[in-house]
Amino acid sequence: MNNLEYIKERFNQLPSVNDLNGLGVIRQKAFEALNKMGIPTTRHEEWKYTRIGSFFNKEYKYTEAQHALTAADLAPVRLPGYEQANELFYINGRYAPELSVVRSKGLTVQPLQEAARNEYKDIVSKHLGHSSNYLKDGIIALNTAFVQDGVFVYVKKGQIVEHPVYIYNITDARQANILAQPRTLVYVGENAQVKFAETFNTLGTQESFTNRVIEIVVEKDAITEYYKIQTDASHASQVATTHIQQIGKSYTHTVTVSLNAGLVRNNLNIVLDEQYCEAHLYGIYLQQGNSHIDNHTVVDHAKPHCESNELYKGMLDDQSTGVFNGKIFVRQDAQKTNAYQSNKNVLLSEGASVNTKPQLEIFADDVKCSHGCTIGRLDEESLFYLRSRGISERTAKSLLLHGFAVDILEQIKIAPIREYVDNLISERLEFDIA
Amino acid sequence: MLSIKNLHAGIDEKKILKGINLEIKPGEVHAIMGPNGSGKSTLASVLAGREDYEVTDGTVEFAGKDLLELSPEERAGEGLFLAFQYPVEIPGLSTTNFIKTAVNEVRKYRGEEALDAVAFLKLMKEKMAQTNIDQTLLSRSLNEGFSGGEKKRNEVFQMAMLQPKLAILDETDSGLDIDAIRIVANGVNKLRSKDNAVLLVTHYQRLLDYIVPDFVHVLYNGRIVKSGTKELALELEERGYDFIKSENVEA
Structure with missing residues (x-):
């Protein structure tokens, strides 16, 4: 039995499929989409240079909710400043509330299953899967089919969350190959501010594949910073999708750092869905050995007077491979858009390579856009x-x-x-x- | 200190230096002048160890060592310094960090202890005053966005920090106005001593008004065709390089 069959079997065993009030509907839709599309192959234009099929030919275990980690296991992975920070732990993709600490006022963190039923249910039903990308991409559909273990993060209107939110993804691969599927929905209320830093760590020497999805909804006058720091074992691979929807005039700032792992695919999609939104996207990747890094970004200028600014830089050594694919859409309605994008690469060995593809699709006529890429040596x-x-x-x-x-x-x-x-x-x- | 014998060098099959002979002793200032394309900058580059150039014949001895066998960083460790004609801009590397790394790597090469933060700061303050360079410039990325004059001043500052035995100044006056030349020249003059030497590579005589050479050599077509004292530079200024060219028509 290959891994995909195993996953489908697991899906059918889960109890909440028929729970139409909670997350059942979206899970069922996602599962059907997954069955229809399958896992993307390199024939898929968006996956041309990144092959993830092999992860589904192996046996990966999708673990039970119980984990065997102690506070001592967690000590080495904690980020500096954790004493004041809010800390969210995901073990093998599942939120571990008993390990997590929420300190800041106005910040609420709940299992998605609960939020889908309580006072947050309108927000969850409106925004979970807002990107609807799970209907277009099998790997996101796969995550969404198991959304029942996800987390809901809510930042109250007007609240400035002074200390950062640290998200730790820990894969316990000491006993078996692991498939982890963390899922998070973040809602940043009007005039609120919050900062996130997220890391990935693997315990043990077995292989792992993480398929992580986070959706962030940003309201009017809100500011959100997101730092994704990925430095993991070479036997740990991941596809990480970050979808940001700026539904009010707001400001977002993301930095994606990719330092080590087996295969990494980062999808960063930002929709500027109200006038005068601003989005800043930065990335740095240092690759070595046989590692593979793929950064796919999409900035969708849906409304006028928005600004986006993107700079990704990479250094590739040994036999490592890199992919950068940056798309900027400027919709017909999005006049007075300012959109900039740049990708710069340094190759440090004969064996390293990078494929970079900046893309601009402009349907408005009064815009300022530029893009460019470089590949060179020192x-x-x-x-x-x-x-x-x-x-x-x-x-x-x-x-x-x-x-x-x-x-x-x-x-x-x-x-x-x-x-x-x-x-x-x-x-x-x-x-x-x- | 520096002894160049029958040096031949070129780039991509093209012969540029065709038998250079030059002796420099401690305390001396030599100027190499010559028209464009005569090989002045090539000579400076070959001495500093730029890898684009291939030495095909001849020897260069520096401080008792075979200079041509040494890597660029070893040459610096031995006390050779090249002030670049076009100093490179390096974003993201602060000038202070850069110079601190350089000073300590050179000290390591010479078997000396690395300077601690206090000693380094003291040395830097002293040399900043000597070369008339500003703190704000040194906290910026190396040469990034510096004006032409600031870049050249930074070269002289680096030279002051590294205290070389032989400083080669490659067209240090090019692109500078007279005030900037005066500041740069003052910096160089303050560093002169009986133990170290300076090799000025220049197209024009005007720098030599401020850094007065003991010897002037005229480089033409890859060879030193005339040597003399500072009066030779004045003669060149007056008559231009044409008289050199006409005296040295190749058969």
Whole structure:
């Protein structure tokens, strides 16, 4: 039995399929969509360079709700500043409320199953699956079919959540190969502010595949920052979909950091669905070994007077491969749009490669848009300049590469998280640049 | 200190230097002048170890070592410094971090202890005053968005920090107005001593008004065709390079 058959069997065993008041309807729809579409293959235009089919030819276990982790297991994965932060733990894709701590006023975190029934049910039913991407992409449908274990995060209107929300995805692969499917719906109320940092850690040496979906709804005058930091074991792979819907005039700021893992596919979709929205998207990826990083971003300018600004930078070493696919849509209605996009890559070895594809689809006529991409090697003249001052070739390379990453690092506005990421990058550059 | 014998070098099959001979002793200032394309910058690049150039013949001895066998960073460690004609802009690397790394790598090469933060700061303050460079410039990314004059001043500041035995200034005056030249030249003059030497590579005589050379050499078509004292530079300024060219028509 391959993994997909196993997943389908698991779906049928779950009790809430017929629960039409809660999450049953969306789960059923997603399951049907998954059955129809299957897992995307490289014949699918959006998956041309990233092959995930092999993860479904292996046996991966979809674990029970109980986990065997203690606070001591969690200590090494906690992010700096956790003492004040709100901490949400997902173990093998399932929210673990007994480990999680919510400290900030005006911040509510609940199992999605509960939120779908209580005073938040209107918000959940309106916004869960708002992207409807689960009807277009099998991998998102797969996550949505198991949405009953998801989490609902609610930021109250007018609330400034001063301390960040840390989301820890922990895969316990000590006993078996693991399939984890974390799912989160975030609602940021009018005039509220919140910051997230999310990490991924694997325990044990078995393989794992994480299929994570987060949807973020941002209301009028709200500000949301999201930092996704991915530095995991090379036997851990993931598809991570972040869908941001700016339904009021609002501001979002995301930084996607990809430092290590097997295969990583990041989908970041942002819909600017009200006038005067602003979205800033940054990304940095450092790849080595045989790792594969794929960043797919979509910025959908649906309304006039919005601005989006995107910069992704990558360094690829050894036999690693990279993909950048950035789409900007400017709808017919979206006059006075400002949209900028840039992707810059440095290849550090003969064996590394990158496919980059910026795409602009503009249906309005009064807009300012630009996009561009570069692929190159470390600049020889810069290297010579540093070496001529007595700096060894190895140190010179790491200084240049760190310099290349700095403008992305500067976009991480939670200071301890910026330092944390900077340390990870510095460590990598010192040890792995030949 | 520096002894160049019969140096031949080129790039991609093209011969540029065709037998250079030059001796520089501690305390001396030499100027190499010559028309465009004569090989001045090539000479500076070959001495600093730029890898694009291939040395096909000859020897270069520096401080008792075979210079051509050394990597660029080893040359710097031995006390050679090249002030670039076009200093490179490096975004994301602060000038202070850069110079601190350079100073300590050079010290490591020489078997000296790395400077701690306090000692480094003290040295930096001293050299900033000496070369008339501003703190705000040093906290910015290396050369990024610097004006031409600021870049050249930064080169002289780096030279002051690294205290080389031999400083090669490649067209340091190019693109600078007279005030900027004066500031840069003052910086260089303050660093002169009986133990170190300077090699000025320049197209024009005007820099030599401020950094007065002991010897002037005229490079033409890959060879030093004339050597003399500072009066030779004045003669070149007056008569132009044409008289050199006419004296050296190739058979």
